[in-house]
Amino acid sequence: MNVEKLFSTIDTHVAGEPFRIIINSPMSLDANIMDLNQELIEQRFNRTKKLLLNEPRGYQGMNGCIVLPSKTADYACLFINHDNDPSFTYSGLVATVTALLETGNLAKKESNHYEVETIYGVYSIHAAYEQQEVAVTRFESNTCRVIETNETYKNVQIDNARNYLVYSLPKSIPRIAMENLSAISKWGRQTVLEMENTLEFDGLIITEPVRLQSHMEVRSITFKKDGSILRSPGPDSTFAIFTSNLHEKCDITTLTNHSIFGSSLTASLITGADNRFSMETRGFVTGVHQFIYDQKDPLQDGFLLK
Missing domain, CATH: 3.10.310.10 (Diaminopimelate Epimerase; Chain A, domain 1)
Structure with missing residues (x-):
């Protein structure tokens, strides 16, 4: 050798x-x-x-x-x-x-x-x-904001730098769960192909609410630009979902984002800041x-x- x-x-x-x-x-x-x-x-x-x-x-x-x-x-x-x-x-x-x-x-x-x-x-x-x-x-994140909203998705920008398209759970997917992984993957690949020539983005996110209170909980899946699935709830994804929901429900203070694989991340709104969040986790x-x-x-x- x-x-x-x-x-x-x-x-x-x-x-x-x-x-x-x-x-x-x-x-x-x-x-x-x-x-x-x-x-x-x-x-x-x-x-x-x-x-x-x-x-x-x-x-x-x-x-x-x-x-x-x-x-x-x-x-x-x-x-x-x-x-x-x-x-x-x-x-x-x-x-x-x-x-x-x-x-x-x-x-x-x-x-x-x-x-x-x-x-x-x-x-x-x-x-x-x-x-x-x-x-x-x-x-802590920098400023996050919704830069576009329509009937299909919200375009959320993280740190004034990275853009994510946040979708509600499509009708073709019963719920975000392992038994529906085939349908989830198919939707992700198709949507990435449809959107990649339309605008620049860093990922697509589908979300499903679990609890809608001041401490909100969701399940989500993030698709990367190549259509593959992020193997984590993702800090960026969690901040994007938080920002998307603050756009409609301003009294949320914390949000927990669960992945399809059983992991989770929790973000907290920084008091007095304009759509900035903190997160604790470990590697x-x-x-x-x-x-x-x-x-x-x-x-x-x-x-x-x-």
């Missing part, structure tokens, strides 16, 4: 959404890379992305985070995924700070407050590190791995099953 490259990673999940944190690799990485745009980053790390995210080493739902040194924050993080235009994700912040603290790759701060540099800006996250594990993380380290790039491997770039 002719080993050309060796990669060290930490696998985590946040409410069911998996992340592969790349902490060591033969790539030439430095803080100046954060000045590159997303297109150049994709070009530079395309082979790495395929090696670590595609099957047989990864799978369709795997997300990647490359950890880098930072000149302005505690560390920097580059998000990579199967899409050629990955966007910022709060779950990625939770995944990286958890993985780095619990494996000793990030020094604990007395304040429990950490700054993470991304190409989208510097984000803050609170991580309570106790007895060698991150017990809880907390972060879980599931493995520490080393991956080898062998130039003789016929599946060195992997493959995807859809």
Whole structure:
């Protein structure tokens, strides 16, 4: 075996959404890379992305985070995924700070407050590190707003940057449950195809109310731009659903969003803020791995099953 490259990673999940944190690799990485745009980053790390995210080493739902040194924050993080235009994700912040603290790759701060540099800006996250594990993380969104509403969906913008189309439960789907997964997947793929040439969006969300009170509960499913299902309720999705419901019911103070897989996330409205939310959740380290790039491997770039 002719080993050309060796990669060290930490696998985590946040409410069911998996992340592969790349902490060591033969790539030439430095803080100046954060000045590159997303297109150049994709070009530079395309082979790495395929090696670590595609099957047989990864799978369709795997997300990647490359950890880098930072000149302005505690560390920097580059998000990579199967899409050629990955966007910022709060779950990625939770995944990286958890993985780095619990494996000793990030020094604990007395304040429990950490700054993470991304190409989208510097984000803050609170991580309570106790007895060698991150017990809880907390972060806040920027402003969220409904930018369009019609009989079919609401177009909700998160952090003035990412757009989600929020739909009520379609009549073709009895309820959001595993036994209806085939109908749910079919609706998602068809709707993504119908909408992708109409407007720019980061995801489609279908929601089903569970409880309509000041503490609201919903079930939801989020479809990514490729039609695949997000394996988590999703912070962005939860903020989008919260914003969508505040557009009609202004007395909601908290919202719990349940996924089809049994996980949930809860967001709270920040008092005195204009459609800004806070969220507490945690990540879980599931493995520490080393991956080898062998130039003789016929599946060195992997493959995807859809």
